[in-house]
Amino acid sequence: MNVTGYRPDELKDLIVSLGGKKYSAKQIWNWIYRKSVNDFSLMSDIPAGLREKLKENTGFEKINISGIYESLDGSVKLLLELSDNNSVECVIIPETNRLTLCVSSQAGCRYGCKFCATGKLGFIRNLTASEIVSQILIASDYAQKRITNVVYMGMGEPFDNYDEVIRSADIISDDSGLAVGKRKITISTFGHIDGVKRYIDDDIRYKLAVSLHNPFDRERSSIMPGNKKYGISELFEVLKLYTKKSNRKVVFEYVLIKGFNDTERHAKELIRLLEKLPSKLNLIKYHHLPDENDNNALSEEDTLAFLSRFRRVNFPAVFRKSRGEDIRAACGQLAADHFSERI
Numbered sequence: 001m002n003v004t005g006y007r008p009d010e011l012k013d014l015i016v017s018l019g020g021k022k023y024s025a026k027q028i029w030n031w032i033y034r035k036s037v038n039d040f041s042l043m044s045d046i047p048a049g050l051r052e053k054l055k056e057n058t059g060f061e062k063i064n065i066s067g068i069y070e071s072l073d074g075s076v077k078l079l080l081e082l083s084d085n086n087s088v089e090c091v092i093i094p095e096t097n098r099l100t101l102c103v104s105s106q107a108g109c110r111y112g113c114k115f116c117a118t119g120k121l122g123f124i125r126n127l128t129a130s131e132i133v134s135q136i137l138i139a140s141d142y143a144q145k146r147i148t149n150v151v152y153m154g155m156g157e158p159f160d161n162y163d164e165v166i167r168s169a170d171i172i173s174d175d176s177g178l179a180v181g182k183r184k185i186t187i188s189t190f191g192h193i194d195g196v197k198r199y200i201d202d203d204i205r206y207k208l209a210v211s212l213h214n215p216f217d218r219e220r221s222s223i224m225p226g227n228k229k230y231g232i233s234e235l236f237e238v239l240k241l242y243t244k245k246s247n248r249k250v251v252f253e254y255v256l257i258k259g260f261n262d263t264e265r266h267a268k269e270l271i272r273l274l275e276k277l278p279s280k281l282n283l284i285k286y287h288h289l290p291d292e293n294d295n296n297a298l299s300e301e302d303t304l305a306f307l308s309r310f311r312r313v314n315f316p317a318v319f320r321k322s323r324g325e326d327i328r329a330a331c332g333q334l335a336a337d338h339f340s341e342r343i
């Protein structure tokens with residue numbers, strides 16, 4: 001395993017097993033996560049013998065930035081080439097008081113959502129925790145700023161790669177390293193019920209977002225095939241448990257698709273469902289894929305009309321401004337450029 005895949009305690013064990021002192025683990029952690037050093041040779045306060053052993057037993061990810069796409073709105077998409085030549089994308093999103101990184105958890109995705117370019121790629125492989133952590137290191141190095149918020153909303157379904165995703169979140173949230181606040185880390189799932197159940201059984205540490213996109217099973221399954229396995233009522237039963245145990249809200253994401261999920265009937269059913277548990281709703285613009293025209297997106301007027309249905313009953317709903325649409329970095333667009341010949 002590469003060194004950025006170790007939790008702090010595991011790194012300590014590794015160092016001791018290599019004949020080093022426990023405090024060297026702290027120093028190495030500091031070099032990697034506070035001083036952005038990714039070469040054991042440069043860790044000058046670590047004994048030379050230990051550095052050699054570290055080189056023999058672990059290493060750093062070999063990830064190249066193979067594309068940089070800068071949006072007019074300030075967000076930046078990085079195309080990253082992994083050591084086995086697979087590629088993934090992550091997106092840096094600057095906002096007034098924070099710098100958010102949208103990370104990928106898999107190369108491709110097996111769930112095939114119709115509005116998602118990554119889904120069209122199919123599943124290639126899971127990323128390791130080390131590869132996920134490296135996205136934060138690379139992005140913060142590129143931006144020359146600390147990443148304050150991380151959302152697992154890039155390529156892949158995070159709960160389909162549960163262990164590595166949770167491991168990576170534990171590493172980036174460690175206070176002595178990257179120190180991304182636990183409440184500033186959001187794991188976003190399409191509704192992977194087995195994953196949510198595991199998450200509830202584990203000690204819940206991070207925020208949870210669910211991509212809903214339609215409140216009716218048959219319609220939802222038509223754009224999100226994963227819904228055939230995990231239906232809406234079972235999903236809400238599990239989410240109810242989540243909110244009870246965690247005392248937290250669920251954030252629901254809802255891409256507005258003209259004529260498909262934007263009617264009074266949809267709004268009413270959404271309110272009925274979402275009022276069952278502490279939650280809030282983010283409405284998102286539909287971003288068309290390369291082979292589509294943009295007829296599926298709602299006009300601003302229709303979006304506000306849909307939003308007003310929630311405002312009328314005081315349900316917390318907002319329209320989330322798209323970021324990076326011009327560089328195909330917005331919701332559903334990752335993989336749309338570099339992988340266009342494969343989707």
Ligand code: SF4
Pocket residue numbers: 109110111112113116117118119120154155156157190211
């Ligand atoms: S929306 Fe998420 S779960 Fe669906 S295909 Fe895309 S990456 Fe996979």
